[in-house]
Amino acid sequence: MIYASQSLGDLWVWLLERLAEFCGWxxxxxxxxxxxxKGAYAIGLLVFISLTALVLIYMxxxxxxxxxxxxxxxxxxxxxxxxxxIADMIKLLLKEDVxxxxxxxxxxxxxxxxxxxxSLLGFLVIPxxxxxxxxxLNVGILIIFGFSSIAVLSIFMGGWASNNKYTLLGGLRSAAxxxxxxxPLVLSxxxxxxxxxxxxxxxxxxxxxxxxxxxTPNFLGFIIYIIAGTAEVNRTPFDIPEAESxxxxxxxxxxxxxxxxFFMLSExxxxxxxxxxxxxxxxxxxxxxxxLPGIVSFxxxxxxxxxxxxxxxxxxxxxxxxxLMDFGWKFLLPLSFFNILMIAVWVLVKK
Amino acid sequence: xTETLKNTxxxxxxxxxxxxxxxxxxxxxxxxxxxxxxxxxxxxxxxYLHRGMEKLAEKRTWGANIALSDRxxxxxxxxxxxxxVLGPEKLMNIAVPKRAEYIRIIMAELNRIASHLxxxxxxxxxxxxxxxxxxxxxxxxxxxxxxxxxxxxRLTYNYFxxxxxxxxxxxxxxxxxxxxxxxxxxxxxxxxxxxSTNPIFMDRTVGVGAISKEEAVDWALSGPNIRASGISFxxxxxxxxxxxxxxxxxxxxxxxxxxxxxxxxxxxxxxESARIIEQALEKLEPGDIMAKVxxxxxxxxxxxxxxxxAPKGELGVYCISDGxxxxxxxxxxxxxxxxxxxxxxxxxxxxxxxVVAVLGSIDIVLGEVDR
Amino acid sequence: MTDQEILAKIAxxxxxxxxxxxxxxxxxxxxxxxxxxxxxxxxxxxxxxxxGLKFDYLASLSGVxxxxxxxxxxxxYSLEMKHKLVLKVNLDRAVPELPSVSSVWQAxxxxxxxxxxxxxxxFTGHPYLERILTAEGFEGYPLLKDFxxxxxxxD
Numbered sequence: 001m002i003y004a005s006q007s008l009g010d011l012w013v014w015l016l017e018r019l020a021e022f023c024g025w026x027x028x029x030x031x032x033x034x035x036x037x038k039g040a041y042a043i044g045l046l047v048f049i050s051l052t053a054l055v056l057i058y059m060x061x062x063x064x065x066x067x068x069x070x071x072x073x074x075x076x077x078x079x080x081x082x083x084x085x086i087a088d089m090i091k092l093l094l095k096e097d098v099x100x101x102x103x104x105x106x107x108x109x110x111x112x113x114x115x116x117x118x119s120l121l122g123f124l125v126i127p128x129x130x131x132x133x134x135x136x137l138n139v140g141i142l143i144i145f146g147f148s149s150i151a152v153l154s155i156f157m158g159g160w161a162s163n164n165k166y167t168l169l170g171g172l173r174s175a176a177x178x179x180x181x182x183x184p185l186v187l188s189x190x191x192x193x194x195x196x197x198x199x200x201x202x203x204x205x206x207x208x209x210x211x212x213x214x215x216t217p218n219f220l221g222f223i224i225y226i227i228a229g230t231a232e233v234n235r236t237p238f239d240i241p242e243a244e245s246x247x248x249x250x251x252x253x254x255x256x257x258x259x260x261x262f263f264m265l266s267e268x269x270x271x272x273x274x275x276x277x278x279x280x281x282x283x284x285x286x287x288x289x290x291x292l293p294g295i296v297s298f299x300x301x302x303x304x305x306x307x308x309x310x311x312x313x314x315x316x317x318x319x320x321x322x323x324l325m326d327f328g329w330k331f332l333l334p335l336s337f338f339n340i341l342m343i344a345v346w347v348l349v350k351k
Numbered sequence: 352x353t354e355t356l357k358n359t360x361x362x363x364x365x366x367x368x369x370x371x372x373x374x375x376x377x378x379x380x381x382x383x384x385x386x387x388x389x390x391x392x393x394x395x396x397x398x399y400l401h402r403g404m405e406k407l408a409e410k411r412t413w414g415a416n417i418a419l420s421d422r423x424x425x426x427x428x429x430x431x432x433x434x435x436v437l438g439p440e441k442l443m444n445i446a447v448p449k450r451a452e453y454i455r456i457i458m459a460e461l462n463r464i465a466s467h468l469x470x471x472x473x474x475x476x477x478x479x480x481x482x483x484x485x486x487x488x489x490x491x492x493x494x495x496x497x498x499x500x501x502x503x504x505r506l507t508y509n510y511f512x513x514x515x516x517x518x519x520x521x522x523x524x525x526x527x528x529x530x531x532x533x534x535x536x537x538x539x540x541x542x543x544x545x546x547s548t549n550p551i552f553m554d555r556t557v558g559v560g561a562i563s564k565e566e567a568v569d570w571a572l573s574g575p576n577i578r579a580s581g582i583s584f585x586x587x588x589x590x591x592x593x594x595x596x597x598x599x600x601x602x603x604x605x606x607x608x609x610x611x612x613x614x615x616x617x618x619x620x621x622x623e624s625a626r627i628i629e630q631a632l633e634k635l636e637p638g639d640i641m642a643k644v645x646x647x648x649x650x651x652x653x654x655x656x657x658x659x660x661a662p663k664g665e666l667g668v669y670c671i672s673d674g675x676x677x678x679x680x681x682x683x684x685x686x687x688x689x690x691x692x693x694x695x696x697x698x699x700x701x702x703x704x705x706v707v708a709v710l711g712s713i714d715i716v717l718g719e720v721d722r
Numbered sequence: 723m724t725d726q727e728i729l730a731k732i733a734x735x736x737x738x739x740x741x742x743x744x745x746x747x748x749x750x751x752x753x754x755x756x757x758x759x760x761x762x763x764x765x766x767x768x769x770x771x772x773x774g775l776k777f778d779y780l781a782s783l784s785g786v787x788x789x790x791x792x793x794x795x796x797x798x799y800s801l802e803m804k805h806k807l808v809l810k811v812n813l814d815r816a817v818p819e820l821p822s823v824s825s826v827w828q829a830x831x832x833x834x835x836x837x838x839x840x841x842x843x844x845f846t847g848h849p850y851l852e853r854i855l856t857a858e859g860f861e862g863y864p865l866l867k868d869f870x871x872x873x874x875x876x877d
Contacts, residue, residue: 064481067482068481068482068484068485068486069485069486069489070485165364165366166366169388169703236479236480237479237551239479240704246374246703246704246706246707247703248372248373314481314482315480315482315545316479316480316549316551317475317478317479317480317546317549317551317552317555318478318479318480318551318555318704319551319554319555320554320555320702320704320705321388321702321704322388322702323554323555397854397855398853398854398855398856398857401855401856401857403864405840405865406864406865441752442749566828568778568779568801569778569827569828569829570827570828570829571779571780571781571827571828571829582801584801589804651748651749652745652747652748652749653744653748653749653750654748654749654751655752656752656753656781656782656797656808658781665781667781667782667797669782669784669795669797671786674747680784680786680787682782682784682786684781684782684784684797688832688836689829689832689833691832692828692829692831692832693828696828721855722855
């Protein structure tokens, strides 16, 4: 039956069954079998995340380049500069790790870890394919938003600990921004949750078997989600914590080498997570034509959203910090409340 | 320090913006005192690029000063050349041949487009949009190629001479300019869709850093900065030099004098410059490019203040000659220097994000500020 | 308004302000040039701006070293009435001091700082008369004709 299926999720289930049989045959305790199963998934996930980061960074370079009448990297590694990201990473690893003299050394060191770990944990509950999910928790989506809130703390830590006025301003800005935009972000997803009646990722995907939520009244929620999501990952037009032309580089001005790499990496993994949630909640997740493997369908949709975010970044100017707050609190938040009301009515009428 | 700050016991923050900063357009140093993100006091600190141009000029011959003038506003060198030759020409009473006059005007107006293109690109970056920069440089590249075909240089042209220009136009130049104008006109619409009417861009610039008419005159702003405040002041019309009086062109003005008006004035000026170039190309006829000038230039003793409308504003040169081969005094009134002075007043009460929006909209070149 | 009319109006109000005649052997002035005494320059400028002549635009302010004396040259323009005026003030080389006009035209602020920086001309009443272009701790006034550049560590 594995041959008949095209799904990576089915392959994973098949492998797990074989593992269970094997363990049963050897009499290995359930705890160890479970650990092996989850460990294998975690390793696979880590490999996937690193590859994703490489692909995303390369993609950002190429997308921006082609929007700006350039080619981007063309020579490193041969074909269209494919190994440029790897070269970048090696450069980052070899760079001197500078800690400013008056910095709070401990917080300065911890901040990149605090920013990176939550963005890794977010991947646990993303349904890549049928059955291919780290933990199909019944509070799935809440886990992701919970973890993404921690990122605020780390950016603030980094900005504060560097003992630099630009980083301080960047850290304060990002704290204000991310807290403000968390609300519309969660509320926009609430519409979908109300429609489905579950927080579980697999339920939400299954509910979109016939029609994506994008093509229902949840469309408004999708728009709000994309806007708030862009703000949540600090990308243009909401990149005011970094704001290159104002704050030099914002909260990560004083970071170099591997620690800067972590900040950069987390930006890309967060972008991926936000896009993946958009794909799961509004575009049917791994649902797709029967001839297409679920994971391909899922990744295709995710990268479509990633491209959309990159498109924003390379065409829009940047908001000003107070206008950003106005927009978030005075426009986006009421709009998302209206969205919830509208979905509630729609759900009632449908019943 | 404001009253609220004193009462609450919070500290005022001093931020040194520059001289190494991505958006101070060179080596401008702004000393900002801030209450949170709001600026309570701003003091521009200049001179990091001071090369003593006026002292150098006193030890160079009149002709050699043209080469020095390339280094004032190094992205609009043709206009600087223009200012540098007008003074000695008037002192020596030289009649410049018609062909040379038209060539000069074509060059100066192309340079205006090139300078405004740089403004457009870098202003986009200041506001946070990176892409317009590359679009602007694509067009600027063509202008530089045209310049290169004429005088061999792409930045410091040293093309004007006292009494004319250094070289005649090559064969491909006139068709090249015509092709460029034809290509460039639609691009202006592209810029508008890309940046000018973008809601976020307008949000950042409309109503920000407004300069009233009275302030603009009081601080002696010039060029697009004063025109954006609604005063139609353009040296080309006000005190026509060269043969500008023969041309038909409008002076775009703004209304409110805010950042967006200053931006739009420059965008509109580009199409007006294109009009002037087209007219000059039509009038261009074969002839001399140099007047009969003595080998050694010795203007008679006397003094004169000549000014041209450079892309940034009124570029004035006050030269005093003592009858020798070198100027006795050579004062350069750089538009950027004068325009920048108003910054200390404008920035008060604005947010730090507005600093770059306002600074970018004034469009300075530190080479000219510091000289 | 013609040059003569302007001159008459100024002479009526300030008899001390006279037309400046170019020295023998030099070219005639290209635009109306007047000379004013140093002490009353602030009043003269204030009147030139707000009086009937409306010289509201200070195009340029330059210091000049004429070896026997220092000179400050104001290039004025009226945006409304479209006439120009060159105003000259002669200063004693030993005590180069004159009132600041930065309260009349804000634009004079930096111009005066530059003249102070380059010629050592002291503008009394200037809000912030500090060196503007030369480096901190720079000694001497570089545009004076008797300034001798001392080679520094980079020369």
